Amino acid sequence: MTTPSPLPSSGRSAGLTPGSADAQGASAAAVTTARLDNGMDVVVIADYRAPVVTHMVWYRNGSADDPLGKSGIAHFLEHLMFKGTVKNPAGKFSELVSDLGGQENAFTSNDFTAYFQRIGRDHLGVCMAYEADRMKNLVLSDEVVAPERNVVLEERRMRTDADPGEILDEAMGAAVYTSHPYGKPVIGWEHEIETLDRTDAFNYYERFYTPENAILIVAGDVEPDAVIAMAREVYGSVEPFGTAPQRRRPLEPRPTTQRMLRLADEKVEQPRLQRMHLVPSYRTAKPGEAEALEVLAHLLGGGQTSLLFRRLVVAERLAVSAGAHYIGTSLDDTRFGLYAVPAPGVSLDRLEAAVEAVVAGVAATGFDKADLARAKTRLIAEAIYARDSQMLLANWYGASLATGMALEDIAAWPDRIEAVTAADVVQALGYLDARRGVTGFLLSAEPVAA
């Protein structure tokens, strides 16, 4: 029941070369897919190293699909999904999973909501039966909804309102997105969470929780055909709507101005500089553009060999850390972020000028060829290493498919990264124009009465 940001590229993984079942039989990441008659997608990722299975149901709806004035409902419903059905009263399944030595949880993001269990392979059927049951039979009573709303409000108070860094992040999101709902926090605005009731939750559940909107991901030590047969039997019996739910989202207009946010709070122990830019996602980009942004993020700020780190932390000693990230798995236009944490005594103004100088420098002189080659190799290697984690692998498939990508896109990803040229990266750098970006200063003391 966490509310993560969409998976950052450096944290996620892909690298299934080639990844589709057609192209590849029993590789370490062989993938088999099916679509049930009721519209539910099934993806089975074979992984035979341990007698364990990861079972996930992804719904193609997230906080950006919250109805107007009802921010937080996707996440609130995720909480309520643990409140039980007639067949599985609250707590019964969780207890069983725990008794069997498994884990379960769920998370809500901008574009999707997912529920998962990690458990011994013999118990896959129990998990399927449970998820199929709560896809349609959730019991929502006022007695359950009202207290859980307080749980969510408390979650918001602890995680967001008590943390100036989170408050600034929320404001940065709202500044990047003036019209598109990515500007709203996943957990919701407090004054809107307070109004969420049983009817809101039920209407939302009735709108999105249906097989046509769901993707089943099973990764682990399983026989793909047997899993698909089981899914057909268990999930196949869930009544569909007849048509898949639609997402309706306004698009973000082109950014026109430079925006600068400043938050000073005595609770801040470590000041921070952030920069955000609106950029295309894998789904909205022109061919090759998202891949170039991915490589750019790695070149500028992926680890200790990146330009920002080498220049700001190592060479100039202005920062204690610095980096960049690109959130490519996103249904609509997404964010490219830069950040730096100042060394003691360094002002954020000075740090910002140094970050700008790094960006201006590569815009003028281009990227070093060896740096570019290394960045691509590392990006692809990270993806291959990530195969080691069954959960990361399952997450990458789920997030990609839930944000409009196809299996072929995932399979072709290493080749597409390999194809990125220095010119592509310099072109992508155009999105980082300070005159169209959002800068955030998190400050550790009250500024002089301005």
Add this chain to the structure above:
Amino acid sequence: MTTPSPLPSSGRSAGLTPGSADAQGASAAAVTTARLDNGMDVVVIADYRAPVVTHMVWYRNGSADDPLGKSGIAHFLEHLMFKGTVKNPAGKFSELVSDLGGQENAFTSNDFTAYFQRIGRDHLGVCMAYEADRMKNLVLSDEVVAPERNVVLEERRMRTDADPGEILDEAMGAAVYTSHPYGKPVIGWEHEIETLDRTDAFNYYERFYTPENAILIVAGDVEPDAVIAMAREVYGSVEPFGTAPQRRRPLEPRPTTQRMLRLADEKVEQPRLQRMHLVPSYRTAKPGEAEALEVLAHLLGGGQTSLLFRRLVVAERLAVSAGAHYIGTSLDDTRFGLYAVPAPGVSLDRLEAAVEAVVAGVAATGFDKADLARAKTRLIAEAIYARDSQMLLANWYGASLATGMALEDIAAWPDRIEAVTAADVVQALGYLDARRGVTGFLLSAEPVAA
């Protein structure tokens, strides 16, 4: 077919002491009201100085009621309302009004859309018949809708996109409102205007154009009872929905950060500093608070005796003009603005510090009693002088009633302004905390690469 901002307080007028028909018979601004059986409100303002009448129909829907992803539809429909009915084909009525020496036009704002004619008093019936006809019988064909959309797009290009000051204003609005639709431009975002079609326009028309949603304002040399009888006959025959349309708008969360916008463009001939704060409107304020904000705007920036003008323009010669404004007639939380135009050679940073110093100064020392008394007297006097303009008077009633105020509120306004104390104004100053505000820099040249 203009798209004005809501009437700024210094431009509008009220001052009907007392203004209701009950309290006052045949005063210069005697008001008579009625509600028709179909739910339409009627307000008649007697004004006998010239044989002229102002006839307005106000609808309680504006750009903030545009459906998600359909920004600009309120304004677009306002255009389309001139495209004719079977009884009144396009142009026929306009020609008649012109032949009779009258004028007609319309405007769309955040909270309302209004249509009006100024014409000789004998022609009131013709105007009523026309407005009643197009309230229900508008003919919308693709042949009419598509070209008019191009007209609106061209209007946007000329007024907004070609003017960096307008672009910055749009971005300021979007920064002040992260969630509430006041952050969207009245004319709409270009990429959304482009998608508006006949179905959108028709659905919008069918949702809002109904007697229950309309206010008729007639000001002029008329006999109130006769006007109401005529309205009953003409407008009373328009079929109602049965229930008034609802406005559904998310509320704006409390501002948490300081935001700064910067737009540099070679087309800018005169740099400008702006500051905007989210503040309560007359409808959302606690008792007395909106009146205090109104007085504060006048004290800080209402004309050449205001603090900002005296200090920045006269004493320090840092600015060539400076002022403040408060948009109180607003259904939801509204904006308090400060601005200053720098004298040659003065940077906006320096000007901003000077504006802050003025605000900090009065926050520390309070307001001069004589200044406060003069501000209140002038505000009330302006309202009384505004009685001279039949159109302003009608506008003030329409805007007030369409944003949730009652006739009694309008009548009591001078007394409520009179009751504002120095402590109230200092309290209102709390809203102008720079740490929660939006600052805009409009610059005449590209800034040095930041």
